[in-house]
Amino acid sequence: xxxxxxxxxxxxxxxxxxxxxxxxxxxxxxxxxxxxxxxxxxxxxxxxxxxxxxxxxxxxxxxxxxxxxxxxxxxxxxxxxxxxxxxxxxxxxxxxxxxxxxxxxxxxxxxxxxxxxxxxxxxxxxxxxxxxxxxxxxxxxxxxxxxxxxxxxxxxxxxxxxxxxxxxxxxxxxxxxxxxxxxxxxxxxxxxxxxxxxxxxxxxxxxxxxxxxxxxxxxxxxxxxxxxxxxxxxxxxxxxxxxxxxxxxxxxxxxxxxxxxxxxxxxxxxxxxxxxxxxxxxxxxxxxxxxxxxxxxxxxxx
Amino acid sequence: xxxxxxxxxxxxxxxxxxxxxxxxxxxxxxxxxxxxxxxxxxxxxxxxxxxxxxxxxxxxxxxxxxxxxxxxxxxxxxxxxxxxxxxxxxxxxxxxxxxxxxxxxxxxxxxxxxxxxxxxxxxxxxxxxxxxxxxxxxxxxxxxxxxxxxxxxxxxxxxxxxxxxxxxxxxxxxxxxxxxxxxxxxxxxxxxxxxxxxxxxxxxxxxxxxxxxxxxxxxxxxxxxxxxxxxxxxxxxxxxxxxxxxxxxxx
Numbered sequence: 001x002x003x004x005x006x007x008x009x010x011x012x013x014x015x016x017x018x019x020x021x022x023x024x025x026x027x028x029x030x031x032x033x034x035x036x037x038x039x040x041x042x043x044x045x046x047x048x049x050x051x052x053x054x055x056x057x058x059x060x061x062x063x064x065x066x067x068x069x070x071x072x073x074x075x076x077x078x079x080x081x082x083x084x085x086x087x088x089x090x091x092x093x094x095x096x097x098x099x100x101x102x103x104x105x106x107x108x109x110x111x112x113x114x115x116x117x118x119x120x121x122x123x124x125x126x127x128x129x130x131x132x133x134x135x136x137x138x139x140x141x142x143x144x145x146x147x148x149x150x151x152x153x154x155x156x157x158x159x160x161x162x163x164x165x166x167x168x169x170x171x172x173x174x175x176x177x178x179x180x181x182x183x184x185x186x187x188x189x190x191x192x193x194x195x196x197x198x199x200x201x202x203x204x205x206x207x208x209x210x211x212x213x214x215x216x217x218x219x220x221x222x223x224x225x226x227x228x229x230x231x232x233x234x235x236x237x238x239x240x241x242x243x244x245x246x247x248x249x250x251x252x253x254x255x256x257x258x259x260x261x262x263x264x265x266x267x268x269x270x271x272x273x274x275x276x277x278x279x280x281x282x283x284x285x286x287x288x289x290x291x292x293x294x295x296x297x298x299x300x301x302x
Numbered sequence: 303x304x305x306x307x308x309x310x311x312x313x314x315x316x317x318x319x320x321x322x323x324x325x326x327x328x329x330x331x332x333x334x335x336x337x338x339x340x341x342x343x344x345x346x347x348x349x350x351x352x353x354x355x356x357x358x359x360x361x362x363x364x365x366x367x368x369x370x371x372x373x374x375x376x377x378x379x380x381x382x383x384x385x386x387x388x389x390x391x392x393x394x395x396x397x398x399x400x401x402x403x404x405x406x407x408x409x410x411x412x413x414x415x416x417x418x419x420x421x422x423x424x425x426x427x428x429x430x431x432x433x434x435x436x437x438x439x440x441x442x443x444x445x446x447x448x449x450x451x452x453x454x455x456x457x458x459x460x461x462x463x464x465x466x467x468x469x470x471x472x473x474x475x476x477x478x479x480x481x482x483x484x485x486x487x488x489x490x491x492x493x494x495x496x497x498x499x500x501x502x503x504x505x506x507x508x509x510x511x512x513x514x515x516x517x518x519x520x521x522x523x524x525x526x527x528x529x530x531x532x533x534x535x536x537x538x539x540x541x542x543x544x545x546x547x548x549x550x551x552x553x
Contacts, residue, residue, distance in 0.1 A: 054397055077399035084397055087390030092322040093315070101315050102398050142398075 005030045005065055005150055005181055006051070012059035013043075013050050013205075021047050022205040023060070028150070033172065033182040035192030037293065038202035044185045045085050047202070048152050051183075052082055065149060078104075081143030081151035085158075085185070088135075091128035095119055095138060098127065104146050117141040117171065133164030140171050150181040157191060169194055189290045199289075201296050208296045213289055220295045221287035223247070224265050226258040228279030239275055243267045254280075305404060312400070312408035320416060326378050330420050334369040335427040338362050341489070342432050352493045356520060359432035361491060364519040366428075367447060368512035369488050370420035371454045374413055376479035377472070379458025383409070384471035387462070402547060406459060413455035421447075435520060442518020446525050449532040450511035456539040457507065463546040482508040507535050 006028035013021035021043045028034045036044045050057040053069025053076055062069055069076040089098055099110045114120045117137045122130060130138060136156055143151045153172065157165040165188075172195055175182055186192050192199050193213060200210040209216050230237060233253050240249055245264030250257040258268060265284060272279060320326060342359035345352070353361045386392045395405055428434050437443060461478070465471040483489055485499055486508035492500055503509045514528035 052397065054393060074399060077397070082394075082397040084390055084393055087394045087397075089394070090319050090386075090389075090391060092319055097315065097318070101311060104399065146398075 003030050004028070006183070007063045008051060008060065009062075010060035011047065011050060011057055011062060013046050013055065014058045020205050021050065021057075024202075024205075024207050026200055026207065026210065028181060028183060029198075030181055031176065031179055032197045033176055033184055033195050035196030035199040036183065036185045036202060037187065037189065037192050037199055039187050039297070041204075042202040043205035044187075044202050045154055046205075048154060048183060048185055049084075052076070052080060052152055054082075054084075078146065079149045081146065081148035081180075083136075083139045083143045083151070083153045083156060085154040087139075089127040089138075091126060093127050094124055095127065095130070096123040098138065098142065099145065102142050102145055109145070109147070113141045113145060116174075131164070132160050133167050136160065136164070136168050137171060140168070140175070144175065144178075144180070148180065150183065151175060152183045152185075154185040155187070156184070157186070157188065165191070189288075189293055193289050201293060203297055209292075216292050217287055217289060218262065219292075221289075221292035222261050223259060223287050223291075224262055225285040226260075226265060226268055226282070227285065228256055228282040229254045230256060231280070237277070240268070240271065243271050305401065308400060308404040309407050309411070312395075312405055313411045316408050316412040317415060320378075320412060326381075329377055330370065330373045330416060331423050333373055334366050334420060334424050337369065337488075338366040338424060339427060339431055342428075345491070348491075348494075353491050354493065354522075356522075357432075357435075358491075359428075360435035360520060361516070362488075363424075363428040363432060364435055365488060365512045365516040366424055367417075367421050367515050368450060368486070368508060369483065370424055371417055371447075371450045371511055372479060372482060372486075372488075372508050374417055374420070374451075375454025375456075375458040376461070376475045376482070378416070379409065379413060379455055380461035380465065380471040380475040381468050383459055383462025384465045385468035388467050406547070409459060410452065410455050413458070414451055417447075417451045437519055438521035439518035442525050443515055445529055446511070446514030446518060446532075449529050449536070450514055453507060453532045453536040453539070454511065456536050456543065460539045460543040460546070463543045482506050485509070486512050488512055507532065510535075 004027050006026075008024060008026045011021055011024045012019060024047060036048065038044045046055065049055040051062050051064070051069065053073050057070065064076050065079055067075045093101070096114075099113065103110060114123055117140065119134065119138060119141060122134065127135070127138075140153070140156070143153070156172070157168050160168065169191065172182060172184065184192065184195060196213070198210065198212055199216065201208050201216070209220060211219070231254075237249065237251075237256055240246065240258060243258075243260070243264055244267050245261035246258060247261070248259045250259065258264065342362045345358035348358060392402070392405070396402060425434060458475075461474055462471055465474050485495070485503045486506050487503065488508065492503065495503065510528040510531040514525040514532060517523050517525045517528070
């Protein structure tokens with residue numbers, strides 16, 4: 001059974017007396033990828049920077065492997081790896097030099113990291129010469145340089161093309177396979193859906209939802225649409241109204257749309273069989289995380 | 303990693319980065335050399351009273367180390383610090399467990415090395431053109447050099463912490479550099495300036511940096527007052543940038 005490696009209770013951060021992080025609580029289990037999702041200004045980056053001790057929190061408690069990042073800064077820094085949003089390296093720093101600079105005690109793993117993250121051939125080149133995807137791979141490799149137990153990755157794929165994004169996703173999965181816990185901040189829904197075991201959705205400095213993707217979909221977007229065609233335009237399907245979980249039946253010509261809960265899907269098939277009804281071109285549309293996200297954000301995506 | 307190794311690592315890294323910036327190198331090394339060669343020659347025919355009966359070339363050669371120091375403090379350092387902050391490099395260092403004190407100590411060390419190299423370039427140019435004037439007090443020059451360099455690096459770090467971007471740091475640095483250059487005695491000599499200009503000059507750190515080196519070199523009197531002014535400026539600017547830096551990196 002995995003143990004809790006990060007605990008946050010009642011975290012508060014204010015700027016000029018205005019709260020930007022409002023009493024958040026969260027826990028991260030060892031070896032999982034936790035996604036923090038929210039649109040710009042939701043307080044995601046401020047929260048994880050407070051959690052890492054990079055910003056002074058104004059209230060609450062944070063514990064990473066039992067250490068407080070504010071009071072035991074050096075102990076925490078020695079067990080975490082950070083990839084920061086909007087953080088670069090000097091343009092004329094060579095890649096090999098960056099590894100030497102940021103390596104603290106574990107210089108032996110530099111050749112391995114350069115190889116693993118496809119940077120070996122760039123070792124003697126300047127940071128400025130790297131592509132967006134190569135820079136992000138470098139930042140991940142640097143975050144792993146000192147054998148961290150937990151890494152924080154903030155908006156890792158912003159500005160990358162779809163190919164480079166998927167390349168970075170593979171890298172994140174590789175980190176997890178090494179047994180390292182990952183906290184991933186993103187505003188890309190497909191990214192957290194592809195990578196994370198659990199997610200937290202933030203809005204205006206508060207956690208609005210947290211759980212597995214299935215939990216969040218079930219709670220905030222449990223509507224399922226079953227679509228099929230009848231043989232004729234006047235074929236009676238009114239008997240479907242009695243199916244448990246059914247919310248509405250919409251019909252246009254031969255096309256029928258059943259709108260209901262997950263429970264409805266389970267029963268629809270058996271009721272159809274009982275009525276000796278064979279639907280044509282049947283499709284089931286499950287609610288997406290994007291729909292849950294929009295609902296949590298009050299119908300606004302951004 | 304202990305503090306000394308951390309500072310050493312940052313210091314070596316900073317030196318490598320400085321020598322890879324041709325524009326910065328050009329300004330720090332070429333500007334003082336070119337101006338001392340030009341001004342030393344331009345004023346050669348000026349009436350002797352203008353330079354208090356000192357040869358103009360000796361006046362400028364003895365004072366121009368202060369121009370090298372000011373170039374680093376006003377031009378190189380602010381842009382460097384502001385660029386590090388603007389691009390999140392300072393936060394990355396902090397997130398990687400580097401102490402900000404180590405970072406700033408490395409800036410002082412690399413600033414000193416750059417100033418020493420710039421001074422050597424200046425002395426070679428002077429030796430090949432006008433000759434190097436006889437030195438009256440080496441300890442006095444060394445004290446002036448150390449106090450001036452430390453003060454101007456501190457001013458540079460303060461300017462870098464006051465400005466939001468590298469571009470604005472460059473603008474502010476040049477805005478401060480050129481009036482300081484013209485009013486400190488590094489451009490026109492004090493006897494060629496009006497009383498008001500000389501009064502303003504007394505409040506400019508570059509004036510004290512220039513005289514703290516020039517006076518013991520040419521036996522023009524004690525540089526004690528200039529050293530006191532420089533150390534006072536160093537203390538005040540250090541307190542200010544320590545406060546700003548802590549606010550900028552841990553808000």
